[in-house]
Ligand code: HEM
């Protein structure tokens with residue numbers, strides 16, 4: 001395998017921190033909404049989910065700004081054009097869905113009058129009016145977007161593993177820290 005261009009260390013740090021938080025917060029959400037769950041488990045999961053969601057929003061926003069100035073390295077020539085297009089579309093959809101999830105969750109919680117335990121004391125602004133109708137709409141959007149998000153993450157991880165284990169073309173290594 002010839003030498004291949006890597007993502008920059010900061011891009012890798014953004015990727016793996018976001019991936020870790022997203023892969024923790026989705027199961028947390030699915031568990032906290034299970035019927036009959038004990039309040040003693042549900043409450044901390046809600047607190048975790050809401051506040052980590054805000055962190056994910058900030059990480060994705062900063063990462064997109066960083067990406068504008070530091071575009072991804074070129075893929076190896078062995079990757080066919082259609083796969084480049086699918087990869088690029090998947091990555092943009094992942095960014096867009098993460099932002100949409102975080103914003104709809106934030107509106108659901110703010111319009112519904114619920115606390116953000118970590119960020120309220122830090123003075124995070126809440127420029128959204130109290131409104132049950134708005135809270136319900138945001139809740140429906142938040143719930144509906146989970147399907148495309150989980151599906152795309154599965155596709156993305158599957159593609160990454162395909163590159164790592166079957167094609168062994170160095171694409172997976174672009175995102176690893178050990179050169
Ligand atoms: C990218 C970040 C986020 C992801 C991936 C995410 C994902 C999810 C998922 C998968 C669910 C389960 C939906 C269902 O089964 O109906 C959920 C529920 C929920 N999320 Fe998020 N979320 C994120 C950010 C946020 C944020 C920032 C907040 C609030 C500040 C939030 C508040 C909530 C609430 C309150 C629920 C329960 C909805 C209900 O009332 O039924 N989420 N989230």
Ligand code: HEM
Pocket residue numbers: 015018019020022023067072075087091092094095098153156157160161171172173174175
């Ligand atoms: C174990 C889980 C994961 C693995 C193994 C993985 C692997 C990778 C790899 C190898 C790349 C570089 C692809 C290339 O060279 O073009 C990449 C890029 C990317 N990954 Fe992941 N990933 C994982 C989880 C996630 C999650 C959970 C998300 C977000 C929901 C995510 C979002 C992205 C995005 C947006 C890019 C594109 C980076 C850019 O060019 O801006 N990844 N991932």
